Structure formats: structure tokens, C-alpha cells
Amino acid sequence: xxxxxxxxxxxxxxxxxxxxxxxxxxxxxxxxxxxxxxxxxxxxxxxxxxxxxxxxxxxxxxxxxxxxxxxxxxxxxxxxxxxxxxxxxxxxxxxxxxxxxxxxxxxxxxxxxxxx
Amino acid sequence: xxxxxxxxxxxxxxxxxxxxxxxxxxxxxxxxxxxxxxxxxxxxxxxxxxxxxxxxxxxxxxxxxxxxxxxxxxxxxxxxxxxxxxxxxxxxxxxxxxxxxxxxxxxxxxxxx
Numbered sequence: 001x002x003x004x005x006x007x008x009x010x011x012x013x014x015x016x017x018x019x020x021x022x023x024x025x026x027x028x029x030x031x032x033x034x035x036x037x038x039x040x041x042x043x044x045x046x047x048x049x050x051x052x053x054x055x056x057x058x059x060x061x062x063x064x065x066x067x068x069x070x071x072x073x074x075x076x077x078x079x080x081x082x083x084x085x086x087x088x089x090x091x092x093x094x095x096x097x098x099x100x101x102x103x104x105x106x107x108x109x110x111x112x113x114x115x116x
Numbered sequence: 117x118x119x120x121x122x123x124x125x126x127x128x129x130x131x132x133x134x135x136x137x138x139x140x141x142x143x144x145x146x147x148x149x150x151x152x153x154x155x156x157x158x159x160x161x162x163x164x165x166x167x168x169x170x171x172x173x174x175x176x177x178x179x180x181x182x183x184x185x186x187x188x189x190x191x192x193x194x195x196x197x198x199x200x201x202x203x204x205x206x207x208x209x210x211x212x213x214x215x216x217x218x219x220x221x222x223x224x225x226x227x228x229x
Contacts, residue, residue, distance in 0.1 A: 004159075043207075043219040092159075102209055104150050105217060107160045109157070
């Protein structure tokens with residue numbers, strides 16, 4: 001068990017559907033992240049939330065909409081996706097801190113998304 | 117250019133041998149580096165990290181070496197076991213003070229029993 005739980009593990013959706021990915025962390029961290037992992041490409045940072053406020057939106061299309069209701073939960077709302085959005089979506093959390101503080105990200109096992 | 121330079125090589129080692137996985141980075145301002153292991157069907161798993169004020173850090177069977185002069189990072193795995201077979205990523209924090217990690221494409225390690 002990773003301490004970061006993502007649901008669902010697999011999702012198939014049509015381009016006109018609306019779905020949401022859910023992430024929950026049980027580590028007491030105060031920062032949460034969404035990453036996209038596509039075949040043969042590096043992990044791409046999508047969104048960062050620190051203390052429930054979005055601090056990074058890495059030029060992600062508006063068809064992806066994150067939500068962080070509290071420090072333990074993170075959602076990614078999906079609508080009108082494209083086939084090229086098919087990928088593994090990974091959630092992570094970390095103990096964020098001040099200007100010179102770094103800590104490792106702890107990842108969930110991801111949601112494998114297929115857009116048809 | 118690419119800041120974290122794993123170009124998807126593969127590495128095959130015999131069980132019991134030592135493994136060395138290399139990573140090049142281009143941002144001399146990066147202040148924090150992490151190695152992750154990703155097994156099939158799972159998310160990346162933290163292995164070990166190192167800050168830029170260090171050259172070497174050891175964990176259980178793993179050692180990370182940082183050479184800031186040539187912007188090179190390596191992961192050494194001692195006595196490699198079949199369970200070590202996975203894709204290994206290095207990641208760097210290219211914005212000092214923030215916690216935004218950027219990842220390379222990974223190296224696939226295969227351990228031959």
C-alpha cells in the first residue's frame with residue numbers, strides 16, 4: 001500500500017463523456033500533484049496544490065480541471081477529452097514547506113485512462 | 117534542451133552483480149535530485165534522494181552519486197536481485213525552493229536470474 005490511493009485504476013471513456021479521477025493521501029502531506037505518464041515520454045507535471053491552493057498549472061488544456069477540497073483529497077475532472085489524452089494519470093503528495101525545503105513525492109499507482 | 121537525460125536505455129545484469137544507472141542533467145541550478153523505481157502496473161516508488169550540497173548518499177543496497185562538475189547523477193544497486201527489475205527514473209528539482217520535479221524518460225533494468 002503506497003499511502004496514496006487512486007481510483008479508478010482503469011477508465012475507458014468516450015470523447016463526449018465527463019468523468020473524474022480521485023486521489024486520496026494518508027501521509028499527512030500538505031501538497032498534492034497530478035502527473036501524466038505517456039509511453040516513451042517523461043512524466044509531465046500537470047497541476048500542483050500546496051495547502052489546498054493551486055500553485056502550478058503547467059499549460060494544461062482546460063478539458064482537465066483539478067479540484068482540491070482539502071489537503072488529503074485531489075480530483076481531476078475530465079470532459080471532452082481527445083484520444084491523445086489516453087495515458088496513465090498519477091497523483092502524488094509531498095510534505096511541502098518553505099523556500100528551501102525539498103521532499104520526495106510519493107505516488108499512487110495511477111489511473112490508466114483510455115479515450116475512445 | 118532536455119534537463120534530465122535518460123534516453124530510455126536498457127540495462128541487463130546478472131543476479132548478484134552490481135548495477136549502475138546513469139543520468140545527465142543540464143540545469144546547474146537544480147538543488148535536489150531523486151531516484152524512483154517503477155514496476156509494471158505501479159506508480160513510481162521513491163528510492164533515494166540527494167541535495168546539491170552532497171556528493172554521495174547511501175541507502176540500503178543503493179548509493180546515489182552526484183557530480184555537479186559534469187552534471188551527472190548515478191544510482192548504484194549492490195547485489196542486484198530479480199525484484200530490482202523495473203524502470204528507474206531520475207528527477208531533478210529545477211526551480212530551487214519549489215518542489216517541481218522534472219523526470220527523465222527512464223532506464224529499464226532487467227535482472228537475469
